[in-house]
Structures are given as structure tokens and as C-alpha cells.
Amino acid sequence: MENKVSSQEFTTDLIVEQRWTDERLDFREKVSSPFLELDSRLTDRIWIPDLYFVNEKQSAFREVSTPNKMLHLYRNGSVVYKARMLVTASCPMDLHNYPMDRQLCSLFIQSFGFSTKSLMFHWSATPLHTRSLIQLSHFTLLTTHQTLCDGLTEDGNFTCLQVDFYLQRHLSFYLLQVYMPSSLVVVMSWLSFWVHPGAVSGRTSLGILTVLTITKQSTMAISSLPKVSYIKAVDVWMAVCLFFVFAAFLQYAVLCVTARAQRHKNDVTSCLVEHPSCLGNHRVEARLGLHNASTLRRQRQDLENDEQITGVSVDQIDRVSRVVFPAVFLLFVLVYFSYFNFDSF
Structure with missing residues (x-):
């Protein structure tokens, strides 16, 4: 048969x-x-x-x-x-x-x-x-x-x-050919959290590679199935894996924005604390986007308030991601295999 x-x-x-x-x-x-x-x-x-x-x-x-x-x-x-x-x-x-x-x-x-x-x-x-x-x-x-x-x-x-x-x-065939390879690709996307933020080419290349790989695996997983209009369990798995891989790639974009904001804050703080004479230096003011002492003091106050509210740094984002991404993915795996268990007739 x-x-x-x-x-x-x-x-x-x-x-x-x-x-x-x-x-x-x-x-x-x-x-x-x-x-x-x-x-x-x-x-x-x-x-x-x-x-x-x-x-x-x-x-x-x-x-x-x-x-x-x-x-x-x-x-x-x-x-x-x-x-x-x-x-x-x-x-x-x-x-x-x-x-x-x-x-x-x-x-x-x-x-x-x-x-x-x-x-x-x-x-x-x-x-x-x-x-x-x-x-x-x-x-x-x-x-x-x-x-x-x-x-x-x-x-x-x-x-x-x-x-x-x-x-x-x-199920053994699909564990070896679908679930394990896609899980390894998701885990591989987390390696970027340990790469230095300054290694732009390394982190972006890893992100693009994992996104393309999981997309190819998703296509291969459903290639032998008939074209049906409803969502299958394997579709849910591949979609969530793609979401985690893309989220890891997007995390680097958030990290870059945070790093740029921190550099700007450091420039303002250095000007106010270490080089007060920069208030009269029009070239420095132009670089920092400042036009007078009151604007500088107001931005300093805003930066201090932001630091008190968020207190988030580039290293902290990576450290949190190293814990949050695996924990959430593990929770998804437990829920997935509990919900999509072998149904009865």
C-alpha cells in the first residue's frame, strides 16, 4: 500500500x-x-x-x-x-x-x-x-x-x-528534513548577537543569508503538497521561523539607530562637560546641530531625561536579545508541538 x-x-x-x-x-x-x-x-x-x-x-x-x-x-x-x-x-x-x-x-x-x-x-x-x-x-x-x-x-x-x-x-522524516534544519537556521541567526556591532558586513551578511535560507526551506517543505486554501501546521512553523530570522536581522537596524543616538549624546555631553568653550565655537555647534547656549542646555536636559527613562545601550540590546530570542522560540516550540499533536479521526 x-x-x-x-x-x-x-x-x-x-x-x-x-x-x-x-x-x-x-x-x-x-x-x-x-x-x-x-x-x-x-x-x-x-x-x-x-x-x-x-x-x-x-x-x-x-x-x-x-x-x-x-x-x-x-x-x-x-x-x-x-x-x-x-x-x-x-x-x-x-x-x-x-x-x-x-x-x-x-x-x-x-x-x-x-x-x-x-x-x-x-x-x-x-x-x-x-x-x-x-x-x-x-x-x-x-x-x-x-x-x-x-x-x-x-x-x-x-x-x-x-x-x-x-x-x-x-514524523521522523519531517523532523530530520524540515523541523531540525529550520531550527538550526533560526539558531544561526542569533549568532549575530555575539558579533561586534561595528562589523557591519558580517552581521548584515549573516542576516540576509538566514532569511534567504529559511525562505528556500519553506518553499521546499510545501513543494510536494497539493495547493490548498487553508493553513497547514508546517505553514505555521515556517512562517514563525521566518519571523524570528527577520526579527534578528531587524534587531541590528534598531541597534544601529541606538548607537547613532548614543554617539550624538556623547558629543553633546563632551562639549558641555569637558570643553565648555565649544559654546563659542561655531564650527562645533554646527556639527552638533546647536545654535545657542539655551538650545545646548535644553538638549542636555532632554538627554539626561532619556537616560533616566530608558537607560538602554547597544551592549544591553545584544545581551537582552541573547536571552529573549531563544526563550520565546523555545516557548513557541512547546506550544506548537502541544497544539499540533496527532489528531484523532
Whole structure:
């Protein structure tokens, strides 16, 4: 069994066994053998139920090295017919919790030409048998369930059987290919908090590199998915990772503005405290943006008030970022995996 998310379909290898009684084939008075093993080519000469798969996309009989069919005829006219076939059927999926989702894929078996007045399908006592060692590349087969799906259609009431496959997606692949790489990119963006603010090229290059990398990872994570109109769990993860990377890049812009404001404050303080004669130096006043002593004193008072209110320096911004960014991201990871846990059917 194989499930394809991009085309929302699944493929399964089936051995379909049918049992019915045809009184015309009763040979109790002619042959002493309890049953006859007939050649599969004789299937064209006896009546066989006309079942088909309603949600089938593609199917084929197995024919290596001969047609995989079995036909047994019993003395009372009972017929046992087995055929091995490969069926690809549609499976509409709900991807809200992708890749931590569970899917329900159903296969519908119905009579094509006989209504319930002429033909009725029933499940046997033990209708489904699956291989104990069955392994799927992206899913785990949790359980199966069978039921009747008889219902009135436009052409009449036709007998119908339904088998449900309950699947749970493997998360290990996505942990290694999506969650861990994107988390490492987010952590790498925090390295800029330890780079000296004067290393402009280093911090900007690191910021741009992490933003482009997380954008590329986001594109690759959803490239194999169908185009759906709702938000998936992986979309939330990649969007938040992009936000953290961009916020780390934006933090350097805030740091540069703060550093420029501090340099201006230091120039004013140095002029007032260490070189009072600069009040009469028109060249210094022009550089500082000052025009008279009252303006200088007013700006000094404003700077002192700002220092008392904020008290924020360039080093403090980096130190706070080193703690706040990892703490908030860790909180997001805990909330994310708690909320987008494997949902029930």
C-alpha cells in the first residue's frame, strides 16, 4: 500500500475473494470429487459478479507469470473466485495538521449493473487480512474497518461495500528534513548577537543569508503538497521561523539607530562637560546641530531625561536579545508541538 499526498490518492495490492452459489453449476450427481480446480480462462464462460471500485483512478490485474486468478467449483454449485489486482483510488485528505496528521482512506466496492433486487454484497466473517509486516514509506497502517455503504443513486439502489484504512504519518522524516534544519537556521541567526556591532558586513551578511535560507526551506517543505486554501501546521512553523530570522536581522537596524543616538549624546555631553568653550565655537555647534547656549542646555536636559527613562545601550540590546530570542522560540516550540499533536479521526 502506498499513499501519495500530492495527488491525494493511494495504491494498494489486493487479492479479492468472492463466494456465491450458482445452482446451474451443481454437479453432485455427475462427479464424486468435492470440488473442481478450474483454469482461470474459464472465468469467461461462467457468471461472475460485476463488482467495480467506485473511487478507482487506475487498476490492473496481476499477470506475472500467468493471470493471478483462481476458480474453484464445489459440488453444490458454490463458486470461489480469487483475483489479484493493483488498485489506485482517490483519497481526499485533510492537511490542517500536516505533517502530524492522520488520514482516512476508503475503498468502495459496488455492483456496476445489478441493483439490490438482483445482487447483494456481504462481508464474510473475517473479511480483511493484512500482512503483519506491512511497511509504508510515509504512513503507519493503524487499523482497518469494513462496513456496508448501500445507498440510492441516480441510477437506482446498488449494493456497496466499504473498507476504511486508518493511517498515521511518520514524523521522523519531517523532523530530520524540515523541523531540525529550520531550527538550526533560526539558531544561526542569533549568532549575530555575539558579533561586534561595528562589523557591519558580517552581521548584515549573516542576516540576509538566514532569511534567504529559511525562505528556500519553506518553499521546499510545501513543494510536494497539493495547493490548498487553508493553513497547514508546517505553514505555521515556517512562517514563525521566518519571523524570528527577520526579527534578528531587524534587531541590528534598531541597534544601529541606538548607537547613532548614543554617539550624538556623547558629543553633546563632551562639549558641555569637558570643553565648555565649544559654546563659542561655531564650527562645533554646527556639527552638533546647536545654535545657542539655551538650545545646548535644553538638549542636555532632554538627554539626561532619556537616560533616566530608558537607560538602554547597544551592549544591553545584544545581551537582552541573547536571552529573549531563544526563550520565546523555545516557548513557541512547546506550544506548537502541544497544539499540533496527532489528531484523532
